[in-house]
Amino acid sequence: MFKKIIIQADERGLLFNKGRYMKPLAPGIHWVSKLRGDTVTVMNVMKPFIVPGKELNLFLQDEELLRELEVVDVQDYEYVLHYEDDKFAQLLTAGKYAFWNALRRHRFIRADIRVPEIGSEVDLSILPKLGGCVQMQEVASGERGMLHYNNVMQKELPPGKYYFWRGPVQAVIKTVDLRQQQLDLTGQEMMTEDKITLRLNFVCQYRVVEPLRALEIKSFEEQIYIQLQLVLREYVGTLKLDELLRTKQEIAAYALSRLNEKSAEFGIKFLSAGVKDIILPGEIRDILNTVLLAEKKAQANLITRREETASTRSLLNTAKLMDENQTLFRLKELEFLEKICEKIGTISLSGGSNLLERLNALIGPKGDAS
Incomplete structure (x- = not known):
């Protein structure tokens, strides 16, 4: 007893006899014997080569079938990008895969995830399709990035976005800000040489010039802060209060000079410094x-x-x-008379002398005015 099997142009058949694979069947009409236990599995060539319940290696021994398949073996340390007709189809992880090459052209890009950085051969436009297999890290403008693989320094990175495979090697970018930064020392109690305790507000600006050196220092900003404290305490402790108040403008120059002596240790350059306030005790x-x-x-x-x-x-x-000079004396008298007249409403004159003599009598030692 025979059964008619029709295989379409976009299909292929796999002939089995009592569950044992025999051969592939091309498009067309085929007759199989049910009495002998023949069965046919029809597969769509537009889909991956997967036979339910069967191992792929079982079919790869057939040279005729192998000519119609694209086989890719992905190692544990690899990701493989699968393209169909130059369009991204899927990401393949560790395992063996087979695809029909009848109606589609397949292309594969291998990525060794032991080297996490994604190379230029991978189009960044497909990264959103890769899900949790990719991580993105960013170095902002004005920063410098230090790339580490499993906590081992690799290289320095300029500003930009960087993409890495998630895998056995952990990729981390540690960033250092290269812009000018400010350190404020506020309300620090210090004692002068004459044992007067005061509070000092101080500020300094600096810029990181050696990012790697700055990363090697634990609690980087805290150590700079402490160094500034020590320098100021050293300076204030050598001066009496009067000297300190008189020469407070020199504190900044001294502190800046001493800090720059230590700048190589921190990988930074101190740019400027200044005293904001000197706060004295109330008494x-x-x-x-x-x-x-x-x-x-x-x-x-x-x-x-x-x-x-x-x-x-x-x-x-x-x-x-x-x-x-009598003339000068008389002019002075007339000047005083003018001032008196400004404050007196009326002046009455009597007698037979002329006006000048009577005015002279007013300003004489016995003159009367009313």
Whole structure:
């Protein structure tokens, strides 16, 4: 008893006898004997070569069938990108795969995931289709990246986006900011040489110039902060309070000089520094205010005495000139008379002398005005 099997152009058949693979069947009409236990598995050549319940290696011994298949063996340390007619189809992980080459052209790109960085042969546009097999890390503008494989430094990376395979080797980019940064030291209590405790607010700017060196230092910013503290304590401790207040502008220059002596150790360059505030204890501030007030009062008294002396000297000179020159004396009298007239509403004159004599009598030693 025979059974008719029709295989279409986009199909292939696999002939089995009592479950044992015999041969492939090309498109066309085939007759198989049911009495002998023949069966046919019809497969679509547009789909991967997968026979349910059968191992792939069972069919790869057939040279005739092998000519119609593309076989790819993916190792444990590999990913394989599968393209059909130059279009990405799927990502293949460890295992063996077979595809019909009848109606489609297959292409494979192998990636060794022991080297995590994704090479230029992989089009970045397909990465979203790869799911959890890919990770992205970014180095921002103004930063420098240090690429590490399993905590081992590999190379330095400029700003950009970088893609890595997820696999046995862990890829991590550690970034270092190369932009100018500011370190604020706020409210630090320090003691001067004369045992006065004050609080200092200080600021400095710096820039990282050796990113790798900066990464090698644990708690990088904290160590810079402590170094700045030590430098300032060293300087403040050598000066009395009056000297410190008088030369506070020199603190920044000293601190900057000392910090740059240590800059090579940190891989940075200190750019500028400055004192923001010097905060004194309340009782010291009151004492200084009292001293300042006394100094200002003494200065004011000195200026007053100086002006009084100058005014007296000027009057003495004027008196000498008036004593030597009667005309000047009379002009001065008329000047005073003018000032008196500005404050008196009316002046009454009596007697037979002329007007000038009567006015002269007003400004004389016994003159009367009413």
